[in-house]
Amino acid sequence: MSLKSSAAIFAGKSSYWFLHKFTNGGTSLPGKITLSIDPDVLGTLAKDYEIVILTGTNGKTLTTALTVKVLQEKYPNILTNPSGSNMKQGIVSAFLTAKKGKSGKKIAVLETDEANVPIICEYITPSIFVFTNLFRDQMDRYGEIYSTYEKILKGVRMHPQAKIIANGDAPIFNSRDLENEVIYYGFDDKDDKEQMAPANTDSLLCPHCQNILHYKNRIYSNLGKYYCPNCDFKRPKLTYKVTKVIDQTPQDSTFEINNEAIHLHIGGTYNIYNALAAYAVGMELEVAASQATHALSSNDEKVFGRQEVFKLNDKNVTLILVKNPVGLDQVLEMIKTDKEPFSLAVLLNANYADGIDTSWIWDGNFENLPFDKIPSVLTGGERYRDITFRLRVAGVPEENFDQREKLTDVLEFIKGMPTKNVYVLATYTAVLQLRKLLSDQGYIDGGMD
Structure with a gap:
């Protein structure tokens, strides 16, 4: 290790210790400090790890x-970036916090922002890439999905020896x-x-002949058993597959992967896809099927800020990140499976x-919500006027509708909502702001920054 790398790592670890001890933060800034001293430090930090880029x-x-x-x-030494800090500085911070484990294989599972895949791949040698899906998201930053995919492939092409585990229901990953x-x-x-999929769905043209794709089974958006009626382009053979969906609620899903039963303690069809991807990685890294199903069925943790359940006085509040039309629609479909009346808050920054x-x-299908079983709807956040207008157009009854710009007022309003279950859909910075308020008031632990 060079003197520059040693100095950079020492500075980064020292800043992490201070931030973690006194501010409960430190997911990104230590990496920034480390990279300012040695821009190539990631290669040094990651050299002893088998790496999965997701x-x-x-x-x-x-x-x-x-x-x-x-x-x-199976493996005790797993390093990851659990808070979702998925750009280069966040990934460096994750390596800085690695603890010395017992002997055995060291694995790093790294959530990576799509545009950062080629940046990260300049310094590390992944053994596995995992591709979940590609939808329109932050058009001002990413552009269309084929532009985003090309950014990912720029990193993949640096490592042709790496295995790719991809969502076979997404046509783009077979293109x-x-x-x-x-x-x-x-x-x-x-x-x-x-x-067939709705006309405004992403990635509906065959990449070989530009004909419109058809489906023999469509899960949502452009995902499913697609084929081109004009040429031989079709969904590839699946190695790992959901063979049965038994039951779904907003809180959990029961299904089978390769005929192995799993009870996932989080709702949403999109989260069945997430579990399927995790199962596939486990199988490719020689975890036993029984171990994988046990892990996915256990209920010992939640992922904060993405789909998190907490108590707010007598309310069961589910806070869910929304950021693009496909994700929003799937969240709306999920909350519709609640068998009881529920309240809804949508926070837009x-x-x-x-x-x-x-x-x-x-582009979100708010019109499909069962407003007759939603006695209270609240809008909030810095752009509350935009989401208020959208929900008025969707048909929220005026007598059930309220708006609060400040999140402190949002929290107080939620406490008085008339149902036991409340769903809060929020964009990324609104999630951060709301979690900080909840942490300051003692309702949840801090940790997302």
């Missing part, structure tokens, strides 16, 4: 957490010929039924981390 639009943080749970069934070995996962739980363009809220 990327995609939706579900990265939850999939990373589930993957770590699965791998910990390019790669040197890498590719293993696919997806849903195979229903009989074939001819269907438009800072850089949220995406400054709020037009995506008009």
Whole structure:
């Protein structure tokens, strides 16, 4: 290790110790400090690890957490970036916090921002890439999904020996010929039924002949058992698949992967995909199927800030991150499965981390919500006027509708909502702000920054 690297690592670890002890933070700044001294330090920090890079639009943080749970069934030394700080400085910070473990394989499971994949890949040698999905997200930053995919592939092409574990239900991940070995996962739980996706869905043209893709089974958005009626392009063979969906509620899902039963203690079809990806990584790293299903079925942790449940006086509040149309629609579908009346709050910010363009809220299917069983709807956040107008257009009854710009007022209002279950949908910085308030008031532990 060079003197520069040693100095950089010492400075980074020292700053982490101070920030973690006195501010309960330290997910990004230690990495910034370390990189300012040695921009190439990541190669030194990561050299002894087998590395899994996990990327995609939706579900990265939850999939990373589930993957770590699965791998910990066999391997004690797993390093990760659990808070979702997924750019270069956050990943450096994760390595700085690594504890010396027992002997054995050292594995790093790294959630990585799509645009940062090639940046990270300049310094590390991954053994596995995991691709979850690609949807329109923060158009001002990423552009269209094929531009985003090309950024990811720029990193992949640096490491043709790495295995790719990809969502086989997403046509885009089957659209390019790669040197890498590719293993696919997806849903195979229903009989074939001819269907097509809505016209405004992403990635609906065949990459070979530009014909519109058809489906024999569509899960949501462009995900499913697709095929081109004009050429031989179709969904690839799945190695890991959901073979049965038994039951779903907003709080949990019961299903089978390769005929192995799993009870996931978090709701949403999108989270079944996340569990499936984690299962696939486990299998490829030689975790036993029984160990993987045990890990995914255990209820010993939640992923804060992405889909987190907490008590607010007598309310069961579920805080869910929303950031793009496909993710929003899937959250709306999930909360509709609640068998009891529930209340709803939607908090909209438009800072850089949220995406400054709020037009995506008009692509969400709020109109499909069962407003007859939602006696109270609240809007809030810095752009509360935008989301208020959107929900008025969607048909929220005026007598059930309230608005609060300040999050302190939002919290007080939620305490008085008329139902036991409350769902709070919030953009990224609104989640951060709300969690800080909840932490300051003692309702949750801190930890997301």
